[in-house]
Amino acid sequence: MHKEHSLTKNQQIIFDLIDKSTEPLKAYSILFNVQKKGIKAPLQVYRALDKLVEIGKIHKIESRNAFIACHNSRCQVAKATAFSICEICEKVTEISSAGLSKYLANFKDKDGMKYSKYNLEFFGLCKKCR
């Protein structure tokens, strides 16, 4: 469950766009799409994106420099994320697996160190592309 944050105007505009999208959106594509709503500069987009990531409403797909809305109720505050990415059609899906998140949250490295924050990106071919 996401903590309720009341979004500001720009944050709401940009979140709505990302949330409606069926694919991850890139910052400058977002910029292009919200210019008619008065958001004219990259920085306005990046500021909203930063905040939305911070509060867990969206995630950044690091290998693609793109942003996707969170649809994972298990995803507490954007600290532990996992995605599958199709290398052909670029479809991205957030993975919601109790087993996986438990395994990773409990994973200890050689030094016995545990990590509460991680990002995992799986690559392969989606159903359609196989």
Next chain:
Amino acid sequence: MHKEHSLTKNQQIIFDLIDKSTEPLKAYSILFNVQKKGIKAPLQVYRALDKLVEIGKIHKIESRNAFIACHNSRCQVAKATAFSICEICEKVTEISSAGLSKYLANFKDKDGMKYSKYNLEFFGLCKKCR
């Protein structure tokens, strides 16, 4: 074990630099450091980096846009990587865990799909920074 590839001149210069480095290096920092060896343009660096990633001699740390030499004998061909990243000092370590790689290689998503390629980045504080 890495398949032996004989590196070309530019690839060797750039690999040596990354391999000697104690921290991940960014492309333009690499460029700056190899200009005295005759590599003058970004593209020359990016081409070498692409190839080195492809053959598994280095990995890209996606969240940092930086490159690190592979020191993980378990790491077959750059298809399955895991790192820990200190959020204060930015120290990056490649994780070599039989358990982790086995778990992830066998992980199946909701649709029963398995992924042989993945990238995992853990975030936290290293020993020194704790």
Next chain:
DNA sequence: TTAGTTATTGTTATAATATAACATTGTGTA
């Protein structure tokens, strides 16, 4: 209310990261 404080926004410029396009050179091989 009012002044002080902080978050958000707007704006211009610029930094940092990455690729396109094309000409040239080297390397292996039939």
Next chain:
DNA sequence: TACACAATGTTATATTATAACAATAACTAA
């Protein structure tokens, strides 16, 4: 040799992201 192919060199440009500073709006506390 002649062909194919990989690697290199070079210029220009595309894409992603932040710095710096001014102006507003929203929130607090006296």
